[in-house]
Amino acid sequence: MTPTVIKIGTRGSALAVAQTQTIASSLTAKTGVAVEIVTVKTEGDTSTESLASLGGTGVFAGALREALVAGRVDVVVHSLKDLPTGVYPGLAIGAIPKRVDPRDALCARDGLTMDELPEGARVGTGSPRRAAQLRSRRPDIEVVDIRGNVDTRLAHVAEGRLDAVVLAAAGLDRLGRLGAVTEFLGLDGWPTAPGQGALALEVRAGEEKLVAALNHNPTRTIVEAERHVLAILEAGCAAPIGAHGQIDDGLLFLDARVYSPDGTEKLTSSHALYVADTPHPSLEVAERVAAELLENGAARFAPVGGAQ
Incomplete structure (x- = not known):
């Protein structure tokens, strides 16, 4: 039975609230059901430790999921790149809306691009994947570990x-802050986190119909392939792994790259298959990619094989 008011849980950051408000508006428009937004405080919001030391960006999901299991909310909105790949008992991803821009962006002083940054430039990120990519692309710069919301970082x-x-x-x-971007980093040379640019709407198992109207099947197929690579490699959300999928004329393409933390080594694998040719296209293409990465030695220099 659909509730008269759907309670949507979110983190309290400006970005989390903004994307949740977008989902709330879309859900009401599609279903006609009223929506209430409930703010939930998470460990990732209150701790000042680095994401890597906290166990990766999954620390943002725990409190939201607890609120969902306890019945305090009916839906939670996650940035998919922050959501651990392991199954959470009693919960299910009810919908993945259409993905937006999955790229990373450089926001630099004086309009500088990545290649224009001077030697010794200090570049901030809280992501081990981005840190490895920065060190690989520009070994002459200093990578600084930072925390905080978008405005704090800018x-x-x-x-x-x-x-x-x-x-x-x-x-x-x-957040309306694209004006701060000095360079968009192309996915071919700078693959981003699996699921980046997509949102996940998580519900209690059996209640997927609450949000099913917002699901975008092509996006779901693509991001599930990206996330299956993480799951098969048993790598956490904070591992230095980039992946990007796309569907073109019925063909699902998947590229993934694993970096050593210091950026001195990297391995890439790319595979494709027709979505209509197999009942589980996302999993099958990811298995091919992950197998090739492991065969070529990914476990030798990347922190894969950790618990989710």
């Missing part, structure tokens, strides 16, 4: 503490 640049930061284009767009 302020580091505006106030001269950093020369640049790397952020998700999707988050900047949702």
